[in-house]
Amino acid sequence: MSADREPASGDAYVLPRHPAELDRLDVQHYALREALGANYLAPVGRPARVLDVGTGTGQWVYDLCRKFPEALVVGLDLEPSKPGAPANYASLRANVLDGLPFMDDRFDFVHQRLLFTGVPLNAWPGLVAELVRTARPGGWIELVEGATRLEPVSPASDRLSGLLKHLGAARGLDATGAVFDSLDAHLVRAGATMVTKQTAALPVGEWGGRIGSLMASDIRALFTRLAPGFAAACGVPTSETEDLVLAAQREWERHHTTYSFAVAYGQKPR
Numbered sequence: 652m653s654a655d656r657e658p659a660s661g662d663a664y665v666l667p668r669h670p671a672e673l674d675r676l677d678v679q680h681y682a683l684r685e686a687l688g689a690n691y692l693a694p695v696g697r698p699a700r701v702l703d704v705g706t707g708t709g710q711w712v713y714d715l716c717r718k719f720p721e722a723l724v725v726g727l728d729l730e731p732s733k734p735g736a737p738a739n740y741a742s743l744r745a746n747v748l749d750g751l752p753f754m755d756d757r758f759d760f761v762h763q764r765l766l767f768t769g770v771p772l773n774a775w776p777g778l779v780a781e782l783v784r785t786a787r788p789g790g791w792i793e794l795v796e797g798a799t800r801l802e803p804v805s806p807a808s809d810r811l812s813g814l815l816k817h818l819g820a821a822r823g824l825d826a827t828g829a830v831f832d833s834l835d836a837h838l839v840r841a842g843a844t845m846v847t848k849q850t851a852a853l854p855v856g857e858w859g860g861r862i863g864s865l866m867a868s869d870i871r872a873l874f875t876r877l878a879p880g881f882a883a884a885c886g887v888p889t890s891e892t893e894d895l896v897l898a899a900q901r902e903w904e905r906h907h908t909t910y911s912f913a914v915a916y917g918q919k920p921r
Contacts, residue, residue, distance in 0.1 A: 674872075675868075675869055675872045675873060675876075676707045676708045676710075677708050677710050678865050678868050678869045678872075679765075679865075679866075679869045680707075680708070680710045680711060681865055682853060682862050682865035682866050682869065683795070683851075683853070683912060684714075685861065685862050685865075686851050686853050686862050686912075687851060687914070690711060690714050690715060690718070691760075691762060691793055691916075692793065692847075692849070692914050692916060693760065693791040693792075693793045693916035694791070695759065695760045695790075695791050696759075697719060697722075698719060698722050698758075698759030698760040698790075699721075699722055699723070699759055700722065700723050700724075700725070700757060700758045700759050700760075700787075701715055701719070701722055701723070701724040701725065701758060701759065701760045701761075701762070702725050702727065702751075702753070702757070702758040702760070702761045702762065702785060703715070703724070703725070703726045703727065703762045703763070703764075704727050704747055704751070704761070704762070704763040704766070704782065705727070705728055705747060705763055705764065705765070705766045705769065706726030706727060706728045706732060706742075707728060707732075707764075707765075708732060708733045709726055709732025709733050709736060709740070709742070710733075711762070711764065712724050712725075712726040712732070712740055713732075713735070713736065713737055713740065716736075716737035716738075716739050716740045717737060719739075720737075720739060721739070722739060722759075723739060723741065724737075724739055724740050724741070725740075725741045725742075725743060725758075726740065726741070726742050726743070727743045727744075727745050727747070727751070728742075728744065728745075729744060729745075729746060730744070731744060747766070747770065747778060747781075748770065748771075748774060748778075750781055751781045751782070751784070751785050753785045754785075755784055755785065756785075756786070756787045756788060756790075757785050757786075757787065758785055758786055758787060758790060759786075759787060759790045759791070760786075760790060760791050760792075760793070761782045761783075761785055761786045761790065761791070761792045761793070762792075762793050762795075763782060763792075763793070763794050763795070764794075764795040764796075765795060765796060765797055766778075766796070767796045767797065767799075767824065767825050767830040767831070768819065768824060769824070770824070771822065771823035771824055772823060772824060772825045772829060772830070773823065775830060775833075775837055776837060776840060776841070779792075779794070779837040779838060779840075779841045780840075780841040780842075782794075782841070783838070783841040783842055783843055783917075783919055786919040787919065788919055788920060788921045789918065789919065789921045790918070790919050791916055791917070791918055791919075792838060792843055792916060792917055792918075792919065793914065793915070793916035794834045794837070794838065794913075794914070794915050794916070795912060795913070795914050796830050796831050796834055796912070796913055797831065797910065797911070797912050797913075798828055798831050798910060798911040798912070798913075799812065799815075799816060799825065799826060799827065799828045799831065800812045800828070801855060801870075801903075801908050801909070801910050802852070802908065802909050802910075802911070803906055803908070805899070805902040805905075805906050805908065806898070806902070807895045807896075807898035807899040807901075807902055808899045808902055808903070808908065810895055811874050811892070811895050811896070811899055814877070814881045814885055814887060814892075815874075815877065817884065817885055818877070818880055818881070818884055818885075821884065831911070831913045832913075834848060834913050834914075834915035835847070835848035835915040835917075837915075838915055838916075838917040839917070842919070842920065843917030843918060843919060843920075844917060844918050844919075844920055845917055845918040846915065846916070846917035847915065847916055847917070848913060848914065848915040849913075849914055850911050850912065850913050850914070851911065851912050851914070852909040852910070852911045853866050853909060853910055853911070853912065854866065854907070854908075854909055855867050855870060855903045855908045855909060855910050856900070856903030856904045856907070856908060857904060858903070858904050858907055859907070859909075866910060867900065867903060870899075870910065871896055871900065874892065874895070874896050874899070875892070875893070875896055877892070878892035878893065
């Protein structure tokens, strides 16, 4: 992602647009993949067409391209994916808030991950309906979103989460965990059947082994890069954010902190 690009029309994405953000998102991907034991949970079989909405760096779709070399895998995002795309990958730059630029019933598997920091709360019903619309009858739709706080609550971590929620709420984003809680309900309302939801609490900190180390790197980098935004929007000096990050890291080890993801998937009726 470009650090100096202008926001697209209707772009509510709250996280830092920084060149190193690509690395952070890949670290997050590896942690979640290891925790789930797979890149996805829906029983998709061998899809011929896959759509990933909000594809970010492209690492998830690159993994899918290699798993299904005969499939066409499409990644949609405001920004292009990182270099190194497999031959069966197609990148499309578009804003999900404008609707998905595909005809009905096109994809065997439609996947979307971690857009609660970019899609306003009131846009979620329409967006999930669009995801279901583009899936073929019998195809699967999977959503993966994160919580809005670390658990258990601890002073520095909670302060940092609160600052991020403040930034998001100003853009109409979820600040209460409503998206995390209602992924399955969104799928049901959009007409999906066989809807299943599960949550995974990933360790944050060296206490949690490899996954915990990856998650600590992810969250530490996130809040460090948000320091200028906190200063501008909340009046919190950059030095204070840096001190909070250091204190939060000690809390993660002391309290065995976790961060939770929700995974919900459902099938479009045949």
